[in-house]
Amino acid sequence: MSQTGPSTSASPVNDNWKAGLRPPQKDYRPQTEDVTATKGLEFEDMFLRRELLMGIFEAGFEKPSPIQEEAIPIALTKRDVLARAKNGTGKTAAFIIPSLQQIDINRNKIQALLLVPTRELALQTSQVCKTLGKHMGVQVMVTTGGTTLKDDILRLSESVHVLVGTPGRILDLASKGVADLSECPVFVMDEADKLLSPEFAPVMEQLLSYLPGERQVMLFSATFPMIVKDFKEKHMRSPHEINLMDELTLRGVTQYYAYVEERQKVHCLNTLFSKLQINQSIIFCNSTQRVELLAKKVTELGYSCFYSHAKMLQAHRNRVFHDFRNGVCRNLVCSDLLTRGIDIQAVNVVINFDFPKNSETYLHRIGRSGRYGHLGLAINLVTYEDRFNLYRIEQELGTEIQPIPQSIDKSLYVAPSMPEETIPRPISTSQQQQQQQAQQRAQVQVQAQIKNAQSVYAANGSQQAQLRPPNGVPPNVATHPQARGSPLYRGGVPPVAR
Numbered sequence: 001m002s003q004t005g006p007s008t009s010a011s012p013v014n015d016n017w018k019a020g021l022r023p024p025q026k027d028y029r030p031q032t033e034d035v036t037a038t039k040g041l042e043f044e045d046m047f048l049r050r051e052l053l054m055g056i057f058e059a060g061f062e063k064p065s066p067i068q069e070e071a072i073p074i075a076l077t078k079r080d081v082l083a084r085a086k087n088g089t090g091k092t093a094a095f096i097i098p099s100l101q102q103i104d105i106n107r108n109k110i111q112a113l114l115l116v117p118t119r120e121l122a123l124q125t126s127q128v129c130k131t132l133g134k135h136m137g138v139q140v141m142v143t144t145g146g147t148t149l150k151d152d153i154l155r156l157s158e159s160v161h162v163l164v165g166t167p168g169r170i171l172d173l174a175s176k177g178v179a180d181l182s183e184c185p186v187f188v189m190d191e192a193d194k195l196l197s198p199e200f201a202p203v204m205e206q207l208l209s210y211l212p213g214e215r216q217v218m219l220f221s222a223t224f225p226m227i228v229k230d231f232k233e234k235h236m237r238s239p240h241e242i243n244l245m246d247e248l249t250l251r252g253v254t255q256y257y258a259y260v261e262e263r264q265k266v267h268c269l270n271t272l273f274s275k276l277q278i279n280q281s282i283i284f285c286n287s288t289q290r291v292e293l294l295a296k297k298v299t300e301l302g303y304s305c306f307y308s309h310a311k312m313l314q315a316h317r318n319r320v321f322h323d324f325r326n327g328v329c330r331n332l333v334c335s336d337l338l339t340r341g342i343d344i345q346a347v348n349v350v351i352n353f354d355f356p357k358n359s360e361t362y363l364h365r366i367g368r369s370g371r372y373g374h375l376g377l378a379i380n381l382v383t384y385e386d387r388f389n390l391y392r393i394e395q396e397l398g399t400e401i402q403p404i405p406q407s408i409d410k411s412l413y414v415a416p417s418m419p420e421e422t423i424p425r426p427i428s429t430s431q432q433q434q435q436q437q438a439q440q441r442a443q444v445q446v447q448a449q450i451k452n453a454q455s456v457y458a459a460n461g462s463q464q465a466q467l468r469p470p471n472g473v474p475p476n477v478a479t480h481p482q483a484r485g486s487p488l489y490r491g492g493v494p495p496v497a498r
Contacts, residue, residue: 017050024060041069046076051135052100056093059131065090070242071220072098078185080239081218082232087367088343089244091220092128095188098218100133102186103161110179112186113211114164115204117194119144119314120321121340125190126164138162145169146314153178167195167203174210181210191340192219193360196227208235222367223360253366254412256404257380257390265353265381266294270301272351272379273331275407277414280324280346282368283333286354294353295333309335340364348413349377355386359396369413377413379404 041064043056064072067085075081075098085091099112114129116122126142133140143152143165149172156178163170163179173179187208189195195204217236219228222245232239260268269283283298285291288309295307306329308320317337324332325344333353350369356362369376380401382390394401 017054018057021054021058023058027060038064038066038069041073046072046097048097048101049136051137052097052132054135055132056097058134059128061093065094066244067091067242068094068097070244071095071218074240074242075099075216075218076101078102078216080216080236081220081242082224082228082236082239083218083220083242083244084224085220085222085242085244087222087364091222092125092190092343093132095190095218095220096125096129096132099162099186099188100129100136100138103133103136103138105137105139105161107161107183108159109183110160110163110181111184112162112188113170113181113184114162114188114190115167115170115195115207116164116190117166117200118337118340119146119166119317120337121191122165123318123321124343126162129162129164133162140164143169143173144314146317149173167200167207171203171207174207182212184211185214186216186218187211188218188220190220192221192228192231193223193225194221194340196225196231201227204231222363252374253369253376253378255366255378255380255399255401256408257382257401258404259382262383266297266301268381269298269351269353273301273303276349276377277410278330279348279414280327280344281331281349281351282344282347283331283351283353284356284365285333285335286356288335290354291333291335298331298333303331304329305331305333307333308337310337336361336365344368345374348375349379352378352380355380355382355389356393357389359393362393363397375413375415377408 043053043061043064046064048056066089067083068090071081071083071094075095081095083091083094085094095114099114103111114125116125122142122144126140129138129140138161139159140162141152141155141160141164143155143163145166145168147169152169152173156173163184170179174181189204194200217239219231219236219239221228258268283294285294288311291307291309295305298305306320306324308317312320320332323329327346336356347369350366352362352365356365366376366378369378380390390401
């Protein structure tokens with residue numbers, strides 16, 4: 001066995017340290033070359049701390065993916081890294097592992113700053129940090145907009161080694177002198193193309209001024225526009241560039257389009273639900289209004305459904321994200337809020353109810369299925385107005401989106417080890433309790449909102465209250481028969497983004 005780091009003894013007495021680990025149930029689903037085409041490097045060959053290795057193996061990681069194999073050894077030398085790899089191939093762990101390796105838990109300072117563009121991705125990334133670093137004693141904090149500043153100030157008065165968050169909130173904390181970044185040697189930007197877009201660029205420039213001059217900068221993304229080149233020349237020192245994008249789309253994701261009229265879309269969606277073997281699905285719309293309308297329609301059709309978009313309260317967004325991730329609901333309707341980085345291994349079908357306007361959005365949307373080399377299905381509902389966008393996106397991505405066949409072969413998106421009769425499988429007692437609790441919460445919230453709405457309308461002399469619940473749970477979802485009894489197959493996969 002290779003030596004795993006300075007804190008690891010090579011004596012035979014300590015060679016059985018793996019025996020006490022509790023890895024999750026092994027995932028036997030087949031994987032594509034997107035994650036299996038490696039050079040044979042093992043995590044134990046990277047000279048990582050034993051405590052970190054324990055967290056890695058207990059998270060269910062067995063071998064590094066290609067991006068992890070390329071990026072982690074370079075990042076451990078404290079060199080700047082500019083890495084481009086496909087969605088769902090392990091970029092998150094590729095920067096978290098070297099960041100954690102460099103943490104000195106005896107120093108009460110922020111030593112790694114991980115920036116992400118969305119609040120949901122911040123929550124997910126912080127959870128991965130905690131999972132991988134749980135044996136190290138590392139203190140991880142997540143901060144995003146939409147939450148009270150007071151809680152963040154109180155948390156930062158305690159020990160924080162890794163700070164994960166969105167740029168605006170972290171800049172706010174740094175400018176107020178609450179977050180001290182003056183001794184933070186590691187600066188990571190996940191989904192870097194989004195963070196360097198015009199909406200974030202001014203914030204990023206200000207934020208960098210609070211970091212020390214001697215710092216390691218790491219940029220990770222699936223797409224790198226020209227604006228990244230400007231940032232590289234200005235803020236990075238001879239970065240090691242990694243590009244694993246020999247093709248843009250994931251090999252395990254099969255893409256189809258259905259040519260429909262706008263008024264036929266809901267009927268087409270209903271047909272897909274009845275014919276496909278969906279474990280979990282994400283359905284994308286192009287506006288927040290259409291998200292809510294479609295979620296209501298899906299619920300009326302008799303399918304369990306949550307929704308999420310940027311205009312919802314943050315607490316409601318967090319609850320929807322948490323419950324969907326835990327398998328409480330089978331379908332999620334959302335805007336482009338969840339196109340980037342979100343890793344839910346149970347999702348095997350993505351449906352573009354509204355076809356996206358550009359190839360970048362399309363690439364990130366379909367990347368929500370087929371995570372970590374597994375199989376997935378992307379179906380696009382295309383109208384007459386979308387025909388030119390369809391052709392242009394095919395050309396820009398160098399891919400082919402085929403017409404949807406009469407019957408879709410299940411082997412394209414359902415793993416062979418998951419026969420139809422085992423889906424859905426019974427979930428554990430703890431998962432059932434979580435499901436019941438979430439459904440009860442949703443039911444109580446909806447009933448309370450109905451009462452409030454009725455009292456308001458009654459005071460105004462209105463005869464009928466029309467309710468648009470803001471919490472991501474359409475009316476009836478908490479009481480619908482399918483919502484009550486639709487346990488999901490989890491495949492033994494831990495909810496850890498790689």
